[in-house]
């Protein structure tokens with residue numbers, strides 16, 4: 001157990017965001033009692049390069065003495081900040097450890113986070129909004145602002161941010177004294193006590209921040225806004241920077257190239273081609289419906305005039321055409337005239353009769369098959385789960401007219 005006299009864990013990543021390996025001493029270990037890492041150990045070190053989950057950013061990955069680090073958290077005890085590493089292996093107090101962080105993941109986080117500062121700083125300078133929520137993980141980078149921005153404004157900011165990126169400005173980290181801090185104007189999400197770490201991009205942004213950043217804006221590569229949505233009276237903006245953005249845009253480019261290929265057109269002509277196909281599909285659906293209606297009317301003409309009940313099964317037919325067909329049938333046939341149209345789960349049906357009560361059909365189908373529906377004396381409609389055509393015919397033919 002760590003006693004309260006111990007000092008805070010030295011944050012090696014604060015001094016050098018580019019270091020990837022370090023040596024440290026185990027101050028203590030504790031078993032993880034519950035949660036998804038139950039059965040592993042918390043390892044407290046005197047110093048670490050591992051950035052813990054903090055300020056909306058996920059923790060670093062890597063290994064301690066070759067053992068995978070599953071999570072890194074920071075906890076406050078008696079005003080001290082203690083960082084522990086969740087690992088599976090056996091570690092004990094006094095052990096020397098060698099740590100290696102996953103540089104690819106860290107550098108990706110640095111590119112995203114520095115890009116976020118430029119974006120939030122630019123929004124603040126231009127509209128006065130604060131970044132009131134930030135989330136950075138392998139999957140997503142989002143910023144929440146306490147004021148609205150439309151698509152055009154967001155794209156304007158995206159361009160301004162990329163202009164700052166190519167200027168390759170230095171990104172500076174400092175710990176101003178209390179006096180200096182009092183005079184400094186800076187963005188901050190919360191009231192801060194103790195030493196405040198300030199990240200400055202000259203002429204662009206000054207912000208209190210605990211996370212590692214790239215040295216110069218050029219290392220961000222570029223920033224792309226992927227989306228925007230209204231959020232709690234303000235706006236949530238989705239961004240990606242650098243290699244991550246390149247990967248996303250690359251796969252989207254491949255996707256649209258393949259789409260253009262399958263439409264045998266160029267990328268620019270994809271929207272026009274899709275619209276053309278939609279129109280063709282619409283026209284084809286219309287002709288198909290017409291052909292089906294003609295086919296049904298031929299079928300109906302073949303039914304002997306003296307047949308009392310007429311029960312027709314079709315694969316597809318719109319309700320209006322079904323009703324018209326039934327009106328036609330009831331003028332020549334004295335019994336129940338019914339249509340059963342196939343659906344995903346069974347049939348929808350419409351049934352009519354010239355002289356009599358069509359509700360008897362709905363009643364009989366309800367009793368025998370649990371069908372739903374109803375209507376008037378002249379016409380009923382409803383649905384039923386799958387049943388055989390013969391069974392349905394039999395049920396209708398048994399109804400006492």
Ligand SMILES: [Zn+2]
Nearest residue numbers: 208209210211
């Ligand atoms: Zn930050």
